[in-house]
Amino acid sequence: MSDVVELTFPVRSDLLVLARLTAAALASRADFGIEDIEDLRLVVEELCLSVVGNETNGTIHLQYTREDGLITVGCSLSREGGSDGRADGEANDMSLRIIEALVDEYGENMVADRRQAWIRKRRSKVAS
Amino acid sequence: MSGDAGNPHTPHELWVKFAATRDPSLRDQLVTENLGLARRLAHRFAHRGQSYDDLAQVASMALIKAVDRYDPERNVKFSTFATGTIIGELKRHFRDRGWSVRAPRRIQELYLELGTTIESLGHGLGRSPKVSELAKATGASEEAIVEAIEAGQGYRSASLDAPGVAGATLGDSLAAEDVAVTLIDERSVLEPALASLPDRNRVIMKLRFIDGLTQSEIASQVGISQMHVSRLLATSLAQLRQAFTADL
Secondary structure, rough: EEEEEEEEEEEOHHHHHHHHHHHHHHHHHHHOOOHHHHHHHHHHHHHHHHHHHOOOOEEEEEEEOOOOOEEEEEEEEEEOOOOOOOOHHHHHHHHHHHHHHOOOOEEEEOOOOOOEEEEEEEEOOOOO | OOOOOOOOOOOHHHHHHHHHHHHHHHHHHHHHHOOHHHHHHHHHEEEEOOHHHHHHHHHHHHHHHHHHHHOOOOOOOOHHHHHHHHHHHHHHHHHHHHOOOOOOHHHHHHHHHHHHHHHHHHHOOOOOOEEHHHHHHOOOOOHHHHHHHHHHHHOOOHHHOOOOOOOOHHHHHHHHHHHHHHHHHOOOHHHHHHHHHOOHHHHHHHHHOOOOOOHHHHHHHHHHHHHHHHHHHHHHHHHHHHHHHHHO
16 A cells, blocks of 8 residues: 655745655654654755756655655656756765665656656664 | 765775775775765754864764775765765764754754653664654654654755745755865865955855854844845855866
């Protein structure tokens, strides 16, 4: 069984809290340990940053999927014109390093003509 | 040099040699080559109430630990391994030391209680406790626990948690500050460049990037608006970036 939760909000730094809170709440319900939850919160924010990049306008779309002991989060940006939303090289590089270090899998795909970055994090075995 | 994260110029053979010999001079070399990663991560976590210098020290100690524990035969890049280790130590540091919490008192108190409960439960269980276990131990609801974690662990760069500066993007803020850390790493280049800045800009740069104050805290200290601080930082960074580039 899986739960899918979608969250959409405008590109604004003060709203990133919603992305973190949703991730934490879902991970809590998936019985993740507190360390995993902290990592997931951090990763979701980095995921948004890596997708939003230099965009000042647009809408962030997050899709959280909770399965047994597994959380998948996809993030994409819809906008009217403008750049492809990627962060500057240096900032994006650090986001990707953090993501790579803290999740089990990550990647990119296309969803409804939008580039979506996604991560997958499993509940640590010791916390199950 | 700024030290790329998980320096790609460090040959695999060097890691293998260090794993076999534990030669202290090789260890020093590996730590030095990867200090840039520690500094960048420390900056990423720089936040209210914790100075960049303190965080850089924690991150550097964690880097040494990562160098000592890294197994080059495992199919994991050093930068990935070290990033996880450093982030873990930074999180622990924040949990131990606490930091300024902008939240209702009950949430602040709950967060402080969580710090010790996580540690004691973790020791007893031999693993990271679940939210449900923390709720049971503290008598709070699971929602309150999640809320307290969010309120307490604002260990994100201030530029992202602070109200957005007009015209600045998330990426701009982050990229500008990463450049600043690189510049700070390059002290030999930075010092003469800093000296060329007007006095007030120099003070503001120091408060922001050496002392780790937020823009709002600097504004209060210097007696100007946060927007003005933001503009002065942007101007100073642009000047330093020019000086830095010209020196390469």
